Amino acid sequence: MDTAGHSEATARRGLELTPFRGLRYDPDRVGSLAAVTSPPYDVVVRPDGLLHLESSDPHNIVRLILPQAATPAARDRQAARTLRRWRAEGILTTDPEPGLYVYEQRADDGLLQRGVIGALRLPEAGDRSVLPHEDVMPHVVAERASLMRATSANFEPLLLTYRGDRAPTPTSTAVERAADRPPLLATTTEDGYRHRLWSITDPREIAEIQSDLARHQALIADGHHRWATYRELRAEHPSPSPWDHGLVLLVDTARYPLRVRAIHRLLHDLPVADALAALKGTFRVRRVDAPRAEALTALAKAAATGNAFLLAGDGTYHLVDHPDPELLARTVPADRPAAWRTLDATVLHTTLLAHLWHVPEDSAAHISYIHDTAATVEKAERDGGTAVLMHPVREEVVRDLARQGVTMPRKSTSFGPKPASGLVLRTLEP
Incomplete structure (x- = not known):
């Protein structure tokens, strides 16, 4: 692997979030946005939940994140073909300019969660800007890596948390300013959660968010296997390349506390x-x-x-x-x-x-x-x-162990609410 491109990143600390051109469903080409979304791949209860999602709409995202075929290789090829076909048919379209995306989830019980979706530069060895807290299963990482190789896409954002300031910050100000505008999309999924998405494309506003996030360290709340997959695939591709980044949702838990379930x-x-x-x-x-x-x-x-x-x-x-x-x-x-x-x-x-x-x-x-x-x-x-x-384990226990560099047994926690899959995707192809 060509490591010259990574030397600058070795000295970099903090979070580096990059805008991207999101790949999104054309609402005029699908039954409804709610019908094409899915929980994250590892939350789908199989086979019952999988069949339910597949039958909800012929273009449900589950056909990309959990393709069904006789062999693993056939599943990956099927997902790649499906992605190409949906893009060619205009089911999925690329936004005209790169941006960061503000994502909101609401529930009737008063829960409100907002965060920023972007392409996060993967840290080098020794850079503790992103803290995992759980072990992973190698066979799941291999499965996710094979799917990403075949499709050259990040279908689902990881959920990362950080602790911002109580006072307004450039990021919190940008998030709240975006939430006052008409959204790119709004939908209510079967679980009762209401979802809205906005884009931030102004270069000055993006630069302010990037400067603010560079001061912070994040905890992986959900997506350890996909994070390990990102790192494995980055190591396979000479840098610089789109594989230097992975799709994430960053939530400031000082403002929007997550719920922790077992x-x-x-x-x-x-x-x-x-x-x-x-x-x-x-x-x-x-x-x-x-x-x-x-x-x-x-x-x-x-x-x-x-x-x-x-x-x-x-x-x-x-x-x-x-x-x-x-x-x-x-x-x-x-x-x-x-x-x-x-x-x-x-x-x-x-x-x-x-x-x-x-x-x-x-x-x-x-x-x-x-x-x-x-x-x-x-x-x-x-x-x-x-x-x-x-x-469930308390969040402070998870964060304290992660800061000590100690990983918990696999699948120890479930932070949420998790981002719905299918609202915005990232393709790694030019």
Whole structure:
């Protein structure tokens, strides 16, 4: 690889966000903008959610982010053909001039989130301007990288957060000024969220935003596998090139706090009875004969004082807590900070999955990671597996560990709301 083009970036610190010409759906060529959007690829519950999205509109973005074919190579080729066809037919059109995009999400419960979408320069080794906080699964990175190679496109922005100033900043001022203008698009998706998008194309305003963001460090809130994919593909292409950048949404959580939810586990080949039997003498297990909301409340109460999990799949719930300290001492690595060793996800992966249940965490045949609580329980009951419901981690714990350079177990957190996929894409072709 030609590294000469990266030498300048080695000394660069802070976030460098670059405008781009967004690739967007022509609203006159699709049924509705809501019908062509999708949750991020890893949030789509398969196969039910995938089929629902595919049938909602023949041009739904899921046909690009999760193409369906007999083999991985065929899936990638299909996505590339679909993208070329949609561009040729004018389904997807490129904005006339480069810009940064202001993106807004609203919900009826009062939630308001706004951020800036742009092409972020990928930092060099040793540059900690972007902090990951979770491990990744190599096979997922390989899958995403193969899709991006085939399509030469970033279909979905990563969600990054940073902590801005309480006082108005050039970025916050630009965001709020944009939100007072008529949007490029506005739509309400099936989940009730209202989405609006604006572009900022004025060079002076863009320069002010860039100067402001250059002072900040960002945390990856969602998209660790795509971030690892960006970095892998950047290493494959001589710099400078479009692969030096990746599509991101940057949200200032000092102004727009995110919500942190858990990501649950579905153990396909482990019946609940077998999972509970393996815990005998090592964890306290209590049956919770109550509706899901009450069972989750019991989980939250138990998690406030120590490691706790809720197992489901046999028609009821089982609260698992009070792990044997000697068992934890034997199974949890001692070379990490206490905040990492006591994470529920750490205990789940090192003690329960690896030691007691013997479930390989990186095998899709044995374990699925699902954001939706109801879907996790329903699939476990239908398939005879075990749902392991988790309690969310506080954002400050995530950020503190990331600053220490300590990554959490994969799929430990779910920050949101996540940006809808399909509102603005980035092509890497000239």
